[in-house]
Amino acid sequence: MKEIFIHSISYTAEHLIFMYTLVLAGFSAFLALFGLIEVRNYLKRSRFEDHQAILSSPFTPRISLIVPMYNEGQTIIDSVRSLLSLQYNNYEVLVINDGSSDESLNKLIQHFQLVPTYLESNYQLPTKKVGNIYKSRHKVFNKLVVIDKANGGKADALNAGLNHAQGDLVATMDADSIISPDALLKMVKPFLQSQERVIATGSIVRIANSCTIEDGSLVDVQLPTSLLARFQALEYIRVFLLSRLGWSRLNGLLIISGAFGLFDREIAMKAGGYYTKTVGEDMELTIRMRRYMHDHDLPYKVVYIPDPLCWTEAPTSLSQLSRQRNRWARGTAETLIKHRGLFFNPKYKLMGLLSYPYWLCFEYLAPFVETIGLAYFVVLAITGQVQWAHFIFFLVIVYLFAVLLSLVALIAEEFSYHKYRNKSDIAKLIITAFLEPVIYHPIVLVNALKGNVDLFIGKKSWGEMKRKGFTKDHQTLPKKVRG
Amino acid sequence: MTSIPYISDLPFPYWLLAAAIALLAFGCLTLILIVYSRRTFSLMQERKKNDLRFRYQYFLYDALVESQKNSIDFQHVVLTLFQEENKKHKLDKQVLMKLLIDLKRSFTGSSEAQLLQLAKDLQLPEYAYQKLQNRRWSTQAQGIRELSAIHVSDKAYQSEIAELRTSSNLMLSQEAQISLVKLSNPPDLSFLNDLRTPLSHWHQIHLYHHLRTVNKEFLPDFGRWLSSENESIVIFSLRMMAEFEQRYHTEVVLQQLGHNSGAITLEAIRTVKQLRLTQAVDALVSLLQHNNPKVQLASLQAIGQLGSIQHLSYLNPLLTHQDYWIRRTAQDAILQLQQTAATPSSSPESSLQPSD
Numbered sequence: 001m002k003e004i005f006i007h008s009i010s011y012t013a014e015h016l017i018f019m020y021t022l023v024l025a026g027f028s029a030f031l032a033l034f035g036l037i038e039v040r041n042y043l044k045r046s047r048f049e050d051h052q053a054i055l056s057s058p059f060t061p062r063i064s065l066i067v068p069m070y071n072e073g074q075t076i077i078d079s080v081r082s083l084l085s086l087q088y089n090n091y092e093v094l095v096i097n098d099g100s101s102d103e104s105l106n107k108l109i110q111h112f113q114l115v116p117t118y119l120e121s122n123y124q125l126p127t128k129k130v131g132n133i134y135k136s137r138h139k140v141f142n143k144l145v146v147i148d149k150a151n152g153g154k155a156d157a158l159n160a161g162l163n164h165a166q167g168d169l170v171a172t173m174d175a176d177s178i179i180s181p182d183a184l185l186k187m188v189k190p191f192l193q194s195q196e197r198v199i200a201t202g203s204i205v206r207i208a209n210s211c212t213i214e215d216g217s218l219v220d221v222q223l224p225t226s227l228l229a230r231f232q233a234l235e236y237i238r239v240f241l242l243s244r245l246g247w248s249r250l251n252g253l254l255i256i257s258g259a260f261g262l263f264d265r266e267i268a269m270k271a272g273g274y275y276t277k278t279v280g281e282d283m284e285l286t287i288r289m290r291r292y293m294h295d296h297d298l299p300y301k302v303v304y305i306p307d308p309l310c311w312t313e314a315p316t317s318l319s320q321l322s323r324q325r326n327r328w329a330r331g332t333a334e335t336l337i338k339h340r341g342l343f344f345n346p347k348y349k350l351m352g353l354l355s356y357p358y359w360l361c362f363e364y365l366a367p368f369v370e371t372i373g374l375a376y377f378v379v380l381a382i383t384g385q386v387q388w389a390h391f392i393f394f395l396v397i398v399y400l401f402a403v404l405l406s407l408v409a410l411i412a413e414e415f416s417y418h419k420y421r422n423k424s425d426i427a428k429l430i431i432t433a434f435l436e437p438v439i440y441h442p443i444v445l446v447n448a449l450k451g452n453v454d455l456f457i458g459k460k461s462w463g464e465m466k467r468k469g470f471t472k473d474h475q476t477l478p479k480k481v482r483g
Numbered sequence: 484m485t486s487i488p489y490i491s492d493l494p495f496p497y498w499l500l501a502a503a504i505a506l507l508a509f510g511c512l513t514l515i516l517i518v519y520s521r522r523t524f525s526l527m528q529e530r531k532k533n534d535l536r537f538r539y540q541y542f543l544y545d546a547l548v549e550s551q552k553n554s555i556d557f558q559h560v561v562l563t564l565f566q567e568e569n570k571k572h573k574l575d576k577q578v579l580m581k582l583l584i585d586l587k588r589s590f591t592g593s594s595e596a597q598l599l600q601l602a603k604d605l606q607l608p609e610y611a612y613q614k615l616q617n618r619r620w621s622t623q624a625q626g627i628r629e630l631s632a633i634h635v636s637d638k639a640y641q642s643e644i645a646e647l648r649t650s651s652n653l654m655l656s657q658e659a660q661i662s663l664v665k666l667s668n669p670p671d672l673s674f675l676n677d678l679r680t681p682l683s684h685w686h687q688i689h690l691y692h693h694l695r696t697v698n699k700e701f702l703p704d705f706g707r708w709l710s711s712e713n714e715s716i717v718i719f720s721l722r723m724m725a726e727f728e729q730r731y732h733t734e735v736v737l738q739q740l741g742h743n744s745g746a747i748t749l750e751a752i753r754t755v756k757q758l759r760l761t762q763a764v765d766a767l768v769s770l771l772q773h774n775n776p777k778v779q780l781a782s783l784q785a786i787g788q789l790g791s792i793q794h795l796s797y798l799n800p801l802l803t804h805q806d807y808w809i810r811r812t813a814q815d816a817i818l819q820l821q822q823t824a825a826t827p828s829s830s831p832e833s834s835l836q837p838s839d
Contacts, residue, residue, distance in 0.1 A: 044621050045654055048628070053692035059684060059722060122807040163807070192685035266777075393500050400507045407510050414518050426518045430511060 010376075017373050021394075024362050025401055031246030032408055038245040039306045039416050051185050054192070055089060061168040061191065063091040063184055063262070066161030068154050072175040073102040075216075077111050079175055082216030084143055088184040092143050094161045095175075099128075099151025108146055113137045122163040125273035128152035130160055154258075155274035155281040162273050165265055173260045176313060178208055178218050183309040187262040190303040199264045199289050201303045202256035204240040206419065207233040208311035218311050223425040227432075228321060231440035232314040234432045238409035241306065241416070248304035252355040254290075256302065258282035260310035267292060267300075278338070280331020287339050287351075294348050308417055322447045329451025330459075332364050367448040399437050406433035535578045542568065543586070557597060562604050576610045583607070584632045602633040608640065615643055623647065624658040631662035641666060648674050657686050664693050669701040675708050675716050682715040690719070691726065699727055706732030714744050721750045725757035733760055740766045745775040752778065756785040764790050768797050780812050787816030792824040 054060055065083060069076055076095075083093045097105045108114060114134035121130035128150040136144055149160050158172055169191060173179060180186075183203070190198045209229040212220035224230045247253045256263070258281065271292040274281045286302065293300040315321040336359060343360065345352035380386045410429055413419070420426065546561035568574060580602070587598050602608065611633070614626025627644055635641075641663070648659035663671040670693070675682075682690075694702065708720040709732065721739065723729070739751035740763060752770070755763040767789070770782040783801070786794055798820070801813035 047621065048624055048654055048658060050689060050692070053689050057688045057691065058726065059688050059691065061684075119811070120807075124807055189685070192688065193683055195681055195683065396500060397503055400503045404507055404510060407507075407514055411514055411517065414514075414521065418522075423519065423522065427515070430514065 010380075013372075013376055017369065017376070020361075020369055021398065024366070027358065027362060028243075028401075028405055032242040032405060034246035034249040035242040035244070036408070036412055038249040038304075039241060039412055042306050043416060049189070051087075051182065054185055054188070055087060057089075060088070060090050061188065062166060063088065063169045063171055063188065064161070064165030064167035064265070065091060065093045065171045065173065065184070066158055066165060067093065067095045067173055067175050068098055068157035068161065069095055069100060069104055069175045070098045070151070070154075070157070071100045071102045071104060073100070073104040073107055075176055076104050077107055078213075078216030079178070080108065080112070080144065080216075082178070082181075084141060085181065086179070086184050087182045088188070090167075091184060092145060092166060094164060095144070095146045096157040096161045097146065097148045098153070098157040099149065105146070105148060109134065112141045112144055112146075114144075114146055124163050124269065125159040127156050127160045127163065133164065153276060155276040155278070158281070159273045159276070162265065162268060168265060169262055170265045170268065171260070171262045172258065173310065174258065174312065177205075177259045178213065178216065178311040179260055180307075180309045181217065183260070184262075186305060186307050186309060187260075190301070190305065191262070191264075194301055194303070196299045196301045197264070197293075198301045198303055199267045199293060200256045200286060201262045201305060202244070202253075203260060203305050203307050203309035204244075205236060205257050205259045205310045205312055206308045207236055207314045209233075209314050209316065211311065221419045221421070223420050223422070223428055224314070226316045227435075228318070228440075229314045229316050230428065230432050231436055232321075234406055234409075234429055234436060235440070237413050238406050240304075241409050241412045242405070244304045245306055247355065248302070250350060250354070251301055252350045252358075253302040253304060254287055254351070254355050254359055255283040256286050256304075257310075259312050263289070275338075278331055278334040279327045280335045283331060284335045284338065287335060287342070290351055291339070291342070291348065294351070306416060308419060318443065321443065322450070325444055325447035326451040326454060329367075329448040330455045332359070333452055333455050336360055336364055367445050367452075370445060371449060402437045402441075403433050406436065532575070532578050535575050536582050538568075539565075539579055539582050558600060558604070561601060565605060574605070576605075576607060579605060580607050580610065580629055580633075584629070587632070599634055603635075607633060608635045608637065611635070612640055612643070615640075615647070620650075620652045620655045624655050627655075627658045627662045631665045634666065636666055653680075657689070660686075661689055661693060664690060668697075669703060670694060670697055672703055675711070675719075678713055678716060681713070682719050687715075687719045687722065691723065694723065695726070702727055702729075704731055705729055706735055709735045709739065714747060717742075717744075717747050718750045721747070721754045725754040728758065730758060733758070733762075736760065737763055737766060740770065745773075745778055748773070748775075748778050749781055752781040752785050756781075756788055759789060761789050764794065768794065771797065771801070776806060776809070780808055783809065783812040783816050787812075787819035790816075790820055792820055795820055 065086075067079070067083065072079070080093065080095060095108065097108075113136050115137055116132040117135050119133045121133070123130075131148040131150070134146040134148070136142065145164065147160055147164055149157065161172070162170060169188065171184065171187065187201050187203055190201045206221075207224055207229055208218065209224035209226060210222040211218055212222070224233055244253065244255075261282065263285075267289050268285065271285070271288045273285070275284045275288070278284050290300070290302065315324050336356075339356070342348050342352045342356040344357060348356070377386070377391070407430070410426065410433070414426065420429070542564040543561060546557055546564055549555065549560050550557035565574065583598055583602050587595055590598060608630060611626045611629035612635075614622045614629070617623055617626070627647065630640055630644065644659050644662050644666075648656050648663060650656040650659065660674050663674070672690075702723075705720040705723040705727070706729065708716050711717050711720070717739070721736065724732070724736065736751060736754055736758070737760065739747055740755065742748050742751065748770070752767065755767070764786060767782045767785050770778055771786075773779055773782070783798070786798065795817060798813050798817050801809055802817070804810050804813065
């Protein structure tokens with residue numbers, strides 16, 4: 001009886017893990033194919049797009065760019081300066097000081113000659129208390145609005161921004177990210193072009209480590225010198241170029257990256273703004289906006305564009321990376337749990353029948369399945385039941401598939417934007433692709449599991465990342481970001 | 484249960500492992516080869532094109548100097564130079580086309596006409612026209628763009644382009660529609676008569692971009708499309724009427740304020756504001772009760788601009804409205820009306836200005 005039981009368990013486990021791996025690989029290949037088609041079509045269409053017409057048009061929608069700021073004194077002046085000179089004719093920049101304890105706000109007040117206005121605060125979306133709303137005396141900075149509020153976290157700051165935004169569209173970004181001068185111009189395109197209502201767009205995010213930044217703008221792209229940052233550079237290329245764009249083609253995106261995204265303000269407000277009780281507020285809002293559209297039977301689209309418009313500093317130490325991935329895992333878990341009603345719910349069409357199940361099974365549960373698989377293998381190894389030839393065979397196949405996917409992403413990058421111009425960079429990225437599954441992947445796996453444990457024991461913090469900063473003391477000379 | 488064997492009991496597929504490893508090795512090598520050869524090849528191509536461009540540009544300047552020095556016809560000199568070049572090395576028409584289009588942007592009047600004539604003499608319209616016969620939409624669109632850039636007004640070419648303006652490919656149809664606007668005088672907007680699909684904001688922006696280069700006298704009366712059943716066409720027409728200050732059909736514009744579509748009402752308010760149709764203020768006041776907050780806000784802004792001190796009684800109650808933006812916009816509008824009453828010519832300060 002006992003033997004039959006053990007036999008049944010091992011039989012089921014073996015087949016389940018095998019099937020899981022097969023379906024995951026199939027999905028990845030399918031998304032990669034769709035992602036490649038999307039990049040190709042986008043680039044083809046881009047040849048006929050005249051941005052000059054948008055730049056000088058009186059019919060472009062107003063965009064409010066919301067920048068939450070918390071202790072960003074080191075970089076904020078350069079960041080805001082570059083944001084005020086973006087190529088778009090109808091936008092405002094709302095910097096939300098989320099109760100910084102450093103000199104961030106004072107620096108802004110001095111540099112941009114800010115003075116308080118007598119505008120009342122808006123609490124349509126509930127937020128922590130808003131203090132002064134500042135505008136500049138200087139006409140050159142008339143696009144800038146600074147809102148000072150009590151500390152309430154990133155989502156709370158973004159909600160304060162949504163409350164005070166005048167634009168039809170709101171762009172959100174991290175204060176430490178760098179966006180290209182033409183970022184708004186390109187991000188607004190899907191909103192103008194689509195026949196269906198577009199409720200959110202995102203762009204490809206890239207790693208800024210080792211790149212040269214001047215006055216808050218990216219002037220030279222280099223592959224990160226730090227191996228950890230390079231792993232992330234490759235990971236970002238693969239995830240954004242293949243997976244996100246694949247989902248975009250299917251209109252099944254569940255996340256617009258918090259690093260840089262553009263949203264329809266009306267829908268974001270009606271959906272209830274950012275949810276402050278999660279660390280994955282970007283994914284949560286995207287899902288809630290989509291749910292709102294489904295609930296009201298409104299046709300819509302969520303779009304990703306392949307232009308690399310946002311550059312962000314990647315963690316270069318294991319502890320920083322650990323905190324970031326821990327947070328991402330908690331954010332994903334919290335969001336998926338909150339929206340569990342979507343699971344195979346035909347009312348939400350593709351989102352309920354494909355996107356949500358995919359995220360649950362292959363993004364969220366993957367670390368657990370992998371861990372169970374490893375544990376199962378250890379038990380088999382101890383009891384001497386491992387057929388080593390088969391084990392090595394499957395291990396090599398899985399490894400090769402992972403590497404192959406990265407290589408496909410690199411080909412896509414080469415034929416689309418080839419941001420890494422040095423010939424040696426591609427060779428370095430290929431080597432990184434071979435190392436990633438054995439060095440980087442286990443780190444990500446462990447931290448994803450830790451994130452779930454933290455969620456279970458009730459840990460809620462964001463886990464502050466100490467930025468090295470793109471420039472120091474507002475030097476005007478170009479500076480390389482370390483790593 | 485045991486009808487399906489254990490995976491680990493299956494015969495070991497060595498060939499599959501070998502194939503996978505070989506595939507990956509091949510993939511890596513291919514990637515490296517593709518990257519290196521592509522980069523080298525595109526660098527070579529770029530250099531070659533730059534050299535050719537420089538050479539062709541040199542011919543143009545050379546001919547210009549020669550014609551001025553010896554009082555010879557520029558067209559004749561430059562054509563001779565290009566014909567000689569064509570005998571030695573076949574002319575790269577794509578480079579030539581791009582050069583002439585770029586140069587044309589910097590010139591007007593007789594110089595522009597000379598460049599256009601040169602394009603014709605070098606048979607560039609035929610070259611662009613060939614692209615229209617291509618199977619790929621991107622090549623066809625490229626051909627259309629080139630034909631309109633070098634102002635080919637030949638009826639045969641235009642009718643070919645006109646056929647493509649109803650193409651199922653949106654990019655191609657839009658390119659054809661814009662091209663017809665550019666090539667015809669007065670601009671051919673007849674596609675608006677029977678367009679069933681929405682005219683995207685993107686397309687509207689691009690159409691306007693070209694229409695504003697046209698002499699206002701030659702523009703069609705956009706009021707004729709205000710009765711269109713296509714909502715986007717009505718919106719586009721209202722926008723054009725406002726931008727080109729067409730006041731022929733103000734009554735019809737005012738009627739649009741009561742349109743069932745919120746988007747059309749919103750655009751009509753903007754048009755009324757831009758055309759400064761003060762007779763619309765009463766209608767705007769009634770729109771303050773509209774169920775769409777965007778319409779309410781736009782009406783408030785318009786009243787602030789077009790109204791008078793008598794309208795304050797409608798705005799004051801809104802200062803305690805539950806919606807933040809209505810309160811704020813009402814405040815702005817009241818300030819505007821008060822300032823206009825005090826100094827009619829001055830432009831009122833927005834409440835967003837610093838308090839001190």
